[in-house]
Amino acid sequence: MGNKVVYLDNQATTPVDPLVLDVMQPYFSKEYGNPHSTGHAYGWNAETAVNYSRQNVAAMIGADAREIIFTSGATESCNLALRGVAGAQEKNSANSRRKIVTTAIEHPCVLETCEDLKKSGWDVIIIGVGPDGLVNMDELYGAVDEQTLIVSVMAANNEIGVMQPIEEIGEICQAKGAYLHTDAAQAAGKVPIDVRRWNVDLMSLSGHKMYAPKGIGVLFVRWRPSVRIKPLITGGGQERGLRPGTIPVAHVVGMGEACRIAVETTEKESVAVRKLTDKLRLKLFEMYPDAILFGHWERRVPGNINIGFPGFSGEDIVSSVGDKIAISTGSACSSAKVEPSHVLLALGVGEETAQSALRISVGRFNTESDIDKALQVLSEIIKNP
Numbered sequence: 329m330g331n332k333v334v335y336l337d338n339q340a341t342t343p344v345d346p347l348v349l350d351v352m353q354p355y356f357s358k359e360y361g362n363p364h365s366t367g368h369a370y371g372w373n374a375e376t377a378v379n380y381s382r383q384n385v386a387a388m389i390g391a392d393a394r395e396i397i398f399t400s401g402a403t404e405s406c407n408l409a410l411r412g413v414a415g416a417q418e419k420n421s422a423n424s425r426r427k428i429v430t431t432a433i434e435h436p437c438v439l440e441t442c443e444d445l446k447k448s449g450w451d452v453i454i455i456g457v458g459p460d461g462l463v464n465m466d467e468l469y470g471a472v473d474e475q476t477l478i479v480s481v482m483a484a485n486n487e488i489g490v491m492q493p494i495e496e497i498g499e500i501c502q503a504k505g506a507y508l509h510t511d512a513a514q515a516a517g518k519v520p521i522d523v524r525r526w527n528v529d530l531m532s533l534s535g536h537k538m539y540a541p542k543g544i545g546v547l548f549v550r551w552r553p554s555v556r557i558k559p560l561i562t563g564g565g566q567e568r569g570l571r572p573g574t575i576p577v578a579h580v581v582g583m584g585e586a587c588r589i590a591v592e593t594t595e596k597e598s599v600a601v602r603k604l605t606d607k608l609r610l611k612l613f614e615m616y617p618d619a620i621l622f623g624h625w626e627r628r629v630p631g632n633i634n635i636g637f638p639g640f641s642g643e644d645i646v647s648s649v650g651d652k653i654a655i656s657t658g659s660a661c662s663s664a665k666v667e668p669s670h671v672l673l674a675l676g677v678g679e680e681t682a683q684s685a686l687r688i689s690v691g692r693f694n695t696e697s698d699i700d701k702a703l704q705v706l707s708e709i710i711k712n713p
């Protein structure tokens with residue numbers, strides 16, 4: 329594979345770590361038991377594996393194993409968090425909290441869920457962000473009150489990598505008695521997470537953003553004080569009844585292993601990834617001094633570059649280099665459309681400038697030579713006018 333396509337789209341998805349794949353393998357073949365088969369060894373082994381994985385996930389975020397609900401991914405987790413909490417509330421007419429607060433730069437799985445809840449009568453408030461991508465804290469402080477049921481703010485953005493002050497937002501929510509949900513799909517494995525210190529009640533994670541497979545996710549649901557939440561589907565009562573259906577053991581095992589590895593490696597890996605990213609960023613600006621970096625310069629996850637080259641179309645660049653380097657224009661979900669990124673527009677970036685954006689995301693398996701190749705390929709296209 330001499331001319332392998334250099335993969336620099338780790339925020340769209342990551343490869344499954346070979347170490348993760350290794351521990352998953354037996355659960356497709358030899359250990360195929362249903363963890364809910366309580367009468368025999370196949371079931372017991374599967375249950376033991378699921379328990380161990382649950383502990384590893386909990387350890388990565390400073391939670392208890394019983395607070396971990398396995399889902400199919402962060403999209404489902406975010407839906408369960410928002411619709412589940414709203415659904416539990418509707419039955420309880422004594423409580424008048426009807427307000428949901430979120431931000432303009434959330435992933436579509438939060439924004440579109442909130443839009444949908446708005447249609448069913450919820451009062452949805454969308455908080456703006458500054459030009460650096462950080463949530464407007466004054467606006468948030470003003471919006472969260474005794475009528476607020478739940479606040480949903482992402483820990484790290486999928487397009488610009490900017491990290492929000494979740495701990496501070498958690499304090500505001502706690503003071504008003506509102507739940508805080510954070511979509512941490514892009515933070516997990518990249519920065520340390522502590523659900524207690526962050527004061528979050530609910531947190532969504534995605535396996536395939538952290539070297540576990542696609543099709544597995546997690547919703548952290550705080551145990552005490554407990555969260556009033558209703559399942560979206562009905563069935564056999566698995567996952568505290570919140571996510572019924574037979575547990576996909578191999579995927580759960582993969583998620584657990586990915587979290588175990590993250591606990592061991594996040595600190596070292598983030599230094600290495602940041603070093604590669606800094607080099608790439610510096611060289612891109614040398615190459616094209618009029619380039620624009622979108623989002624805060626420092627407060628972002630290691631690995632993310634979101635950069636605009638005014639005068640160029642991001643779409644055109646991405647597709648013309650697609651057989652040599654894999655990068656994107658922003659979120660994988662919006663790159664099929666021609667509309668500019670809702671995240672960049674929320675930062676106050678003009679439509680045309682937003683269309684020039686490239687998201688380049690460095691990950692665990694990238695090397696210095698990947699960065700050099702990307703620079704070489706991009707330098708053939710991007711030249712200062």
Ligand SMILES: *Cc1c(COP(=O)(O)O)cnc(C)c1O
Nearest residue numbers: 401402403435486511513514534
């Ligand atoms: C990828 C992503 C999601 C969706 O995760 P899936 O597991 O693919 O459903 C949600 N939020 C953010 C921030 C993401 O990056």
